[in-house]
Amino acid sequence: xxxxxxxxxxxxxxxxxxxxxxxxxxxxxxxxxxxxxxxxxxxxxxxxxxxxxxxxxxxxxxxxxxxxxxxxxxxxxxxxxxxxxxxxxxxxxxxxxxxxxxxxxxxxxxxxxxxxxxxxxxxxxxxxxxxxxxxxxxxxxxxxxxxxxxxxxxxxxxxxxxxxxxxxxxxxxxxxxxxxxxxxxxxxxxxxxxxxxxxxxxxxxxxxxxxxxxxxxxxxxxxxxxxxxxxxxxxxxxxxxxxxxxxxxxxx
Numbered sequence: 001x002x003x004x005x006x007x008x009x010x011x012x013x014x015x016x017x018x019x020x021x022x023x024x025x026x027x028x029x030x031x032x033x034x035x036x037x038x039x040x041x042x043x044x045x046x047x048x049x050x051x052x053x054x055x056x057x058x059x060x061x062x063x064x065x066x067x068x069x070x071x072x073x074x075x076x077x078x079x080x081x082x083x084x085x086x087x088x089x090x091x092x093x094x095x096x097x098x099x100x101x102x103x104x105x106x107x108x109x110x111x112x113x114x115x116x117x118x119x120x121x122x123x124x125x126x127x128x129x130x131x132x133x134x135x136x137x138x139x140x141x142x143x144x145x146x147x148x149x150x151x152x153x154x155x156x157x158x159x160x161x162x163x164x165x166x167x168x169x170x171x172x173x174x175x176x177x178x179x180x181x182x183x184x185x186x187x188x189x190x191x192x193x194x195x196x197x198x199x200x201x202x203x204x205x206x207x208x209x210x211x212x213x214x215x216x217x218x219x220x221x222x223x224x225x226x227x228x229x230x231x232x233x234x235x236x237x238x239x240x241x242x243x244x245x246x247x248x249x250x251x252x
Contacts (some may be wrong), residue, residue: 022101023108025116028128030097036085037093058083058142060132067139080128081121088141088220096145103153106160110179115240116152122236123229124153130228142222147229154233158182161194182241185234198234202227221243 017059040049058079062069066189069075087093108116127147131140138204162180208223 007197020137023105023116024115025108026101026104026111027099028058029104029117029145033085033087033093033097037087037090040086049188052127053086055079055142056082057086058128058131059139060136060142061139063132070076080125081130084120084124084145084148087145088143092144096149099149099165100145100152103149103156107152107155108161111155111240119151119155119233119236119240120148123154123232124148124225126151126227127222127225127227130224131222134137134224142227144222144223146228147220147225150229151233152238154230154235157188157194157198157234158237161191161197182238201230205230 015042024117032136040052044052054077056079059075062066062071062076062079063073063121103114104120107119111119124145124147127150128142131142131147149226157183159180164180182193183191205223205226208221211219
């Protein structure tokens with residue numbers, strides 16, 4: 001319920017604030033995505049980059065018989081996750097980095113490193129599954145962290161719109177902030193701000209496949225990965241909730 005204890009990981013032992021205020025796991029994910037893209041643009045030649053994408057991008061058609069992909073279906077074991085660290089260009093990368101920093105940070109502070117990594121990767125895989133369902137039997141390629149970041153967005157929606165809980169410390173008697181409660185799905189939809197954000201987010205992404213009819217050209221947005229990842233994060237988040245601490249029994 002509370003994300004208060006995890007704020008301590010952003011503070012140096014001597015009490016000073018670190019230069020980077022992002023949680024460590026978010027900084028690590030951002031650094032990994034940036035490192036991969038730098039390697040692709042500055043180190044690998046065109047053939048090497050093509051091979052990297054071939055083996056790490058998610059290509060659902062690998063699972064179809066007779067397609068003749070090198071490695072067959074075996075890369076489908078890891079590519080539902082590794083595709084999240086490849087991007088189509090700097091703009092694609094920077095948008096996902098900003099999105100990750102904004103919505104991933106509150107999740108990381110609340111649930112910690114491993115829960116954040118699990119949510120990110122599980123949401124990326126859920127986004128890949130949604131992409132596969134809607135593109136097969138065609139041969140299409142999915143890259144980008146959008147599904148994983150969308151999952152962290154869905155996870156954040158479960159608590160960022162809830163009111164702050166304030167309680168009294170049983171030892172000192174001082175009033176302190178305990179955090180925010182995780183809302184049920186019903187509570188989310190009854191909350192005007194949360195319900196509006198979720199509905200608008202889902203509708204905008206679901207409308208993407210209809211854009212070509214309006215603008216007369218294709219749109220390279222993996223809306224399926226956005227929707228699949230977001231829903232995964234929204235539903236999986238309660239699994240990572242901790243038991244309430246003793247002081248929270250006196251919340252008001």
